[in-house]
Amino acid sequence: MSKVTTKLRTRSALDVSAEALDEISAQATKLVAEYFTNVAERDVLAPNHAGKTSARVNARLEADGVPLERLIEECQTIIDLSRHNGHPRFFGYVASPSTPIGAYGDLIASSLNANITCWRSGPAGTEIEKIVGRWLGSLIGYDDDAKGLLTSGGSMANLNALLIASRRKSGPEAARKGLWNSGPPLTVYASDEVHMSIAKAADILGFGRDHVRTVRTDERQRIDVVDLRARIETDLQQGFRPFCVVASAGTVNTGVVDPLNEVAVVAREFDLWFHVDGAYGAPGILDDGSKDLFKGLELADSVSLDPHKWLYVPVDAGCLLFRDEATAKAAFNTEDADYIKVHGLRDDETFAYWDYGVELSRRFRALKVWLTLRYYGVRRIAKAISEDIALAAYLGELVEDAEDFELLSPVELSICCFRYVPMHGDFDLDQLNATILAAVQKGGRAYVSNATVKGQFALRACITNFRTTKSDIDETLKVIREAAEQVVNSR
Numbered sequence: 001m002s003k004v005t006t007k008l009r010t011r012s013a014l015d016v017s018a019e020a021l022d023e024i025s026a027q028a029t030k031l032v033a034e035y036f037t038n039v040a041e042r043d044v045l046a047p048n049h050a051g052k053t054s055a056r057v058n059a060r061l062e063a064d065g066v067p068l069e070r071l072i073e074e075c076q077t078i079i080d081l082s083r084h085n086g087h088p089r090f091f092g093y094v095a096s097p098s099t100p101i102g103a104y105g106d107l108i109a110s111s112l113n114a115n116i117t118c119w120r121s122g123p124a125g126t127e128i129e130k131i132v133g134r135w136l137g138s139l140i141g142y143d144d145d146a147k148g149l150l151t152s153g154g155s156m157a158n159l160n161a162l163l164i165a166s167r168r169k170s171g172p173e174a175a176r177k178g179l180w181n182s183g184p185p186l187t188v189y190a191s192d193e194v195h196m197s198i199a200k201a202a203d204i205l206g207f208g209r210d211h212v213r214t215v216r217t218d219e220r221q222r223i224d225v226v227d228l229r230a231r232i233e234t235d236l237q238q239g240f241r242p243f244c245v246v247a248s249a250g251t252v253n254t255g256v257v258d259p260l261n262e263v264a265v266v267a268r269e270f271d272l273w274f275h276v277d278g279a280y281g282a283p284g285i286l287d288d289g290s291k292d293l294f295k296g297l298e299l300a301d302s303v304s305l306d307p308h309k310w311l312y313v314p315v316d317a318g319c320l321l322f323r324d325e326a327t328a329k330a331a332f333n334t335e336d337a338d339y340i341k342v343h344g345l346r347d348d349e350t351f352a353y354w355d356y357g358v359e360l361s362r363r364f365r366a367l368k369v370w371l372t373l374r375y376y377g378v379r380r381i382a383k384a385i386s387e388d389i390a391l392a393a394y395l396g397e398l399v400e401d402a403e404d405f406e407l408l409s410p411v412e413l414s415i416c417c418f419r420y421v422p423m424h425g426d427f428d429l430d431q432l433n434a435t436i437l438a439a440v441q442k443g444g445r446a447y448v449s450n451a452t453v454k455g456q457f458a459l460r461a462c463i464t465n466f467r468t469t470k471s472d473i474d475e476t477l478k479v480i481r482e483a484a485e486q487v488v489n490s491r
């Protein structure tokens with residue numbers, strides 16, 4: 001027998017027996033169910049330090065497999081040492097909890113392991129993603145012709161949007177010659193409150209962070225449209241090529257929505273691509289009381305909206321929606337790679353997501369979004385969003401009524417920025433509040449993050465959390481006050 005023949009596989013190398021499969025399913029499901037059942041009783045952040053997880057799990061790569069039982073124990077350790085975004089008093093960053101249906105959606109998608117590069121490689125997944133794109137578009141007032149693609153998150157959606165926008169202005173030769181060899185320098189406009197991913201995209205795409213023009217904000221921290229127009233006019237006079245304006249529908253710091261209708265007018269006047277970063281805030285349009293803030297969103301050429309931020313879908317699930325599919329396709333279309341060309345299929349069957357974004361291999365993200373929207377229905381999701389907004393407003397009221405807290409920004413969507421101001425004594429308030437923040441985060445009873453609001457250090461609570469109730473808000477302020485008093489008394 002030849003050397004090769006003795007190595008030829010005669011049965012699966014990695015498949016497991018039916019009993020082993022049952023055991024993995026039962027143990028993993030038990031872990032997940034316990035987590036979802038008990039998340040509110042856990043510390044938001046268990047006592048932890050760098051290196052603790054690595055010390056408690058096996059960090060050595062072993063040649064032989066280990067029993068399932070040990071792996072489940074180690075997963076339990078990982079769960080215990082995690083920070084729990086799903087805890088009802090977790091208000092840090094923009095991180096909504098996931099739901100069981102979303103989590104199991106991910107499990108189904110990973111089991112199927114469909115690679116949604118195009119219809120050919122993921123026919124069902126592609127069609128589900130198209131449906132999800134249409135649904136998300138309909139939430140923001142787009143019609144059925146509008147399209148979208150799911151991304152890893154808002155940063156990737158914004159990057160894709162800026163490439164589409166810049167190619168529209170610079171033309172297809174920029175793909176071959178580079179931006180700097182295909183016309184005057186491009187400029188994009190956004191307020192000083194825009195998310196950092198816009199500057200990052202400018203860097204990655206090669207037109208440079210300095211070419212993201214920072215437009216002033218008004219007293220409510222909304223983009224100042226007069227300054228926007230003035231900056232565009234100055235750049236045109238100086239030979240630059242304005243190509244895009246980015247408005248925010250829910251800034252990351254304070255949740256403010258730019259005056260979208262007015263920005264749309266300027267964009268049209270100067271023939272700019274109008275992109276709205278609604279990665280966090282766009283689902284706020286589902287709240288009847290907030291709807292008016294979003295007037296003009298439907299006029300945007302493209303919108304980032306992350307289901308993993310405020311539609312309670314597990315990470316990762318970002319989305320870029322655009323009205324003009326042809327312009328998006330012209331930006332990404334590649335004729336270069338033979339191996340991805342689709343042969344022998346017709347019409348919709350040749351559809352490929354690689355024509356619309358950076359990624360080629362893509363997870364089946366749409367399944368968890370589709371399942372979440374189907375399981376709860378839009379009405380129930382909208383109610384949860386409205387309640388988040390009401391709870392943020394309630395926190396704002398408590399802060400305003402308190403003598404030892406100060407509200408640093410009006411509560412517009414579901415973000416409340418404030419600081420502790422001791423009634424006696426002379427303190428550097430930025431430093432004091434930074435110390436209070438660290439104490440609250442380490443304490444494990446509630447979690448807020450921070451922001452800089454008009455140059456001041458703010459404690460920031462972003463409420464995108466369907467588990468939070470009024471008593472969690474009361475408790476959070478109590479926790480912060482207790483931490484603050486301890487810090488003040490220890491001085």
Ligand SMILES: Cc1ncc(COP(=O)(O)O)c(C=O)c1O
Nearest residue numbers: 094153154155156195252279280
């Ligand atoms: C307004 C806004 N845009 C973009 C992003 C980036 O999103 P991601 O973290 O999913 O890349 C964030 C993140 O918080 C955000 O709040």
